[in-house]
Amino acid sequence: MDKFLEKVAVEILQDHGHNDTNLIVILPNKRSEIFLKNYLKEKTSGTYWLPDFYTTDEFIVHQSGFNLLDPILIYFELYEIHKSMQCDKAMPIEDFLSWAPMMLSDFNDIDLYKADADHVFKHLTEAKAIEQWNLSGAPLTPLQSDYVAFYRSLYSYYCELKARLATRNLGYKGMIYNFLSENTSILTEKLKDKKFILIGFNALSTSEKKIFGYIKDHFNTTFYWDVDEYYIYPEKTGLKQMEAGRFINELIREWKLSDIKWVSNNLKTSKKEIHIHGIAKQIGQVKFVSQQLSEWKTDVCEIDTAIVLADESLLLPLLHSLPEKTGNAKKVTFNVTMGYPLYNSSLSRFIMQWLNFISKSEERSSGKYDTIQLINLLKNPITKLVFEDDKLKYRNALTADFTNSNLVYLSEKDIKEIILTYEQPTLQRFFEILLIKNEDVPGFLDSLIELMQWVAEVVSTRYKNSNSLLEAQIDVTYSIVKKVHAMLQSRVHVFGLQALQKIFIQLFRRSEISLKGEPLTGIQIMGMLETRNLDFKNIILLSANEGIIPKTSEFESFIPFDIRHDNKLPMPKDKNDI
Structure with missing residues (x-):
């Protein structure tokens, strides 16, 4: 059976030749782009001028003329708006950061799905006012009045944020998409004589439908x-519309497409060998994968084999469990196409533990430190890394000393007295950094940068480039810390350590450690969405459990479901159908 992207590559070469400089190819993600480029290379023997390749996000942002702004910076912008609107009643930045992401998410949805923002927020305000209405006719309490006033102010936040960003040619995703969908004539002016190939489009927002619908109507466009058949022609099997095919069917119907490339019947007609294994607990699953690969006796084409993680938190346990050889003693290689979540790393946990340790101390009038928090810091793998192997006994002895002190809180003097008894420069240097009184955010960040440089030095000396995961973890975290340090310098007066904690949480959750490898060799380890447009002969799917496929998650929004439904904004079901 021919692979989808391989068939696309053949058609591109047949229809457009080797030197079509006006061709633009748009795909859902980078992974499918890499594979398509490789197939084009394999199908050509001489010089070939590649088309322009974009993901959907890259294409829209590039053509809009706007720059996509980091969400953290947008949260700061929203807080500036909040201060200008609330004046003396403005809440602290650490409280505001708790719900700024939800506000931005709602603004994003409204723009992506081209809802009438004025209507949405007016409807929302009226619904919240009815909720607080007293049947007795009694006036609203100050708390109730503030509650309704907040919802009434959301439209002002929305308008002011867009106005501020637009003046600097900046925007968030929904704002940029909506702008281009309202100004599609830009495409005609900038992309004259261009031809488009759109591959693997599925769940598009209203803005995306309008943009690519315009491209279909005004340019030479081919869809793949x-x-x-099972998903887009359910009537052939006497079934209702399958959720997984709903979005593609909508695109075909709305764009009035007739010649659809390509509709197969592989689900029912192709030969498949499926094994289902019930395995207890997550670790059991990754150990089973290792066992399965080790027992495979036949030659397995690595590039045709994928391990798909429906639960991406299994990545690290899986990496530690993979075998070096298959059952026929053949060395096996792997390529990880997904990033390891930085939020789950030992270094990010250490930073959050340290921040909590310092901030809680500053909250106490005595300024003393929590003994349990201090012991947890000593047990963190990063602390273990800082101390050389022959110094680990001192770390363990320190933990025992702090425990045996029977004190809930320890003063800085108490801690230093214990440290001095060991007469170890490494211990003293570590605690000088750890206990420094940093009442201002830049001071803490300076100490954090010093510690991270120390950790990087230890890793470089001890592992000599043999621990790439730890080195990547340090590099990514260090770049985030430096970014925050530069970002906050002009805003010191409004930030405390609690606000810094929330900023780090947001950044760590959105950041990944890129596990660099050769993308076109080895068994591919990937998440569910990364498999789009790709074909494999052998697939091992982990965590095929209810609650994982589809994933159940809380849907956080200020806009309730009934108003979302009335304004055609995305609902939890839409995410499940994807």
């Missing part, structure tokens, strides 16, 4: 899909 890898779909099965």
Whole structure:
């Protein structure tokens, strides 16, 4: 059976030749772009001028003329708006950062799905006012009045944020998409004589539908899909519309497409060998993968094999469990196409523990430190890394000393007295950094940068480039810390350590450690969405459990479901259908 992207590569070469400089190819993600480029290379023997390749996000941002702004910076912008609107009643930045992400998410949805923002927020305000209405006719309490006033102010936040960003040619995703969908004539002016190939489009927002619908109507455009009759022609099997094919069917119907490339019947007709294994607990699953690979006796084409993680938190346990050889003693290689979440790393946990340790101390009038928090810091793998192997006994002895002190809180003097008894420069240097009184954010960040440089030095000396995961973890975290340090210098007066904690949480959750490898060799380890447009002969799917596929998660929004439904904003079901 021919692979989807391989078939696309053949058609591109047949229809457009080797030197079509006006061709633009748009795909959902980078992974499918890499594979398509490789197939084009394999199908050509001489010089070939590649088309322009974009993901959907890259194309829209590039053509809009706007720059996509980091969400953290947008939260700061929203807080500036909040201060200008509330004046003396403005809440502290650490409280505001708790719900700024939800506000931005709602603004993003409104713009992506081209809802009438004025109507949405007016409807929302009226609904919240009815909730607080007293049947007795009694006036609202100050708390109730503030509650309704907040919802009434959301439209002002929305308008002011867009106005501020637009003056600097900046925007968030929904704002940029909506702008281009309202100014599609830009595409005609900038992309004259261009031809488009759109591959594997599925769940598009209203703004995206309008943009790519315009491209379909005004440019030479070819669509390619890898779909099965079971999903887009359910009437042939006497079934209702399958959720997984709903979005593609909507695109075909709305764009009035007739010649659909390509619809197969592989789900029912192709030969498949499926094994289902019930395995207890997550660690059991990754150990089973290792066992399965080790027992495979036949030659397995690595590039045709994928391990798909429906639960991406299994990545690190899986990496530690993979075998070096298959059952026929053949060395096996792996390529990780997904990033390891930085939020789960030992270094990010250490930073959050340290921040909590310092901030809680400053909250106490005595300024003393929590003994349990201090012991947890000593047990963190990063602390273990800082101390050389022959110094680990001192770390363990320190933990025992702090425990045996039977004190809930320890003063800085108490801690230093214990440290001095060991007469170890490494211990003294570590605690000088750890206990420094940093009442201002830049001071803490300076100490954090010093500690991270120390950790990087230890890793470089001890592992000599043999621990790439730890080195990547340090590099990514260090770049985030430096970014925050530069970002906060002009805003010191409004930030405390609690606000810094929330900023780090946001950044760590959105950041990943890129596990660099050769993307076109080895068994591919990937998440569910990364498999789009790709074909494999052998697939091992982990965590095929209810609650994982589809994933259950809280849907955080200020806009309730009934108002979302009325304004055609995305609902939890839409995410499940994807």
